[in-house]
């Protein structure tokens with residue numbers, strides 16, 4: 001992925017993904033070339049790169065504060081009822097995605113094609129949930145390209161309808177924000193940046209802003225939910241993390257500034273990425289020139305899917321790979337660069353654009369959650385490790401009992 005980069009960096013998409021990504025009009029699914037370079041630069045400099053991330057620091061802090069307040073309220077209202085972690089995290093993370101991408105925490109929007117206002121939940125479903133489900137829709141014709149002339153009506157109806165709904169909602173959201181800009185209320189966000197660049201078609205604009213929305217709302221939730229599941233299941237590892245936080249932060253609230261001084265937290269993050277690889281299969285690559293990979297001659301035209309889950313569960317690479325053991329990354333046995341051995345974010349020039357944001361949000365949230373509460377799994381949930389969807393969503397959402405540790409943070 002690094003050394004043979006130039007021969008394996010175009011994407012090969014299924015029929016469903018070709019429709020949903022409007023034939024590669026996004027950073028993640030475009031072929032490597034001028035368009036990809038331009039839009040990756042846009043997303044890094046306005047939203048995801050190191051200096052752009054500083055602009056959203058306050059929004060991230062506000063997000064975690066709100067999650068903690070909601071946890072406290074739920075515990076106070078009914079101390080014995082287990083809390084559905086995902087409901088709390090998902091709402092706040094989507095709020096952050098909306099603010100970063102569109103400049104506003106949109107609560108509803110009028111969609112011309114539907115002839116009515118739709119709620120935030122409907123926006124979430126049309127732009128995130130339905131798209132994730134539809135992305136794994138299988139068209140048997142993908143496996144028999146010479147039969148692609150045969151109609152597959154149910155598949156086509158489902159994929160085209162989902163795509164049309166997503167695009168209608170995105171157009172409405174963008175229109176709403178253009179009206180804001182016309183009122184003289186420009187904001188620091190991806191949409192305002194892209195409009196100022198003035199190099200994209202309306203369709204490209206829809207796709208890029210949608211991409212920012214869905215990518216921010218999905219994998220970080222998947223990672224944090226798995227980390228909290230493991231910490232709730234393993235009280236002694238949770239205690240070790242809590243003690244590290246006490247030693248480094250004392251009575252102060254954990255902030256992103258503390259993160260480099262919390263090595264066990266970092267180990268928890270990377271071990272979660274290894275044991276529960278959020279993107280188990282890297283989006284397919286296409287070999288566009290004859291090349292040699294790991295000693296094998298690979299001809300142009302080969303499709304390539306890298307199985308990160310397989311790599312991360314390999315007994316040759318990891319001791320007891322099925323065990324979630326942050327210790328394997330702690331105690332100075334690993335260099336910082338070795339953390340990336342999990343390849344959770346891919347590698348080479350197509351590596352994930354949002355890894356810094358994912359790390360900021362997941363690590364700060366995990367630390368604040370453990371600093372604020374003792375976490376315990378709902379009884380009987382110890383072995384619920386199945387996954388579903390394109391990214392490694394927990395099939396059974398995480399239910400937890402929370403016990404506040406001390407004064408409210």
Ligand code: HEM
Nearest residue numbers: 027028215216219223278279345346347350352353354358
């Ligand atoms: C724990 C969280 C995340 C994981 C595990 C993850 C994983 C990945 C992986 C495996 C790839 C493909 C890399 C390759 O083909 O080599 C990727 C690409 C990408 N990711 Fe992420 N991602 C995460 C969070 C995010 C976030 C928060 C964003 C943006 C808000 C984001 C934006 C992107 C983009 C734009 C690409 C395409 C990069 C390119 O093709 O050049 N990711 N990610």
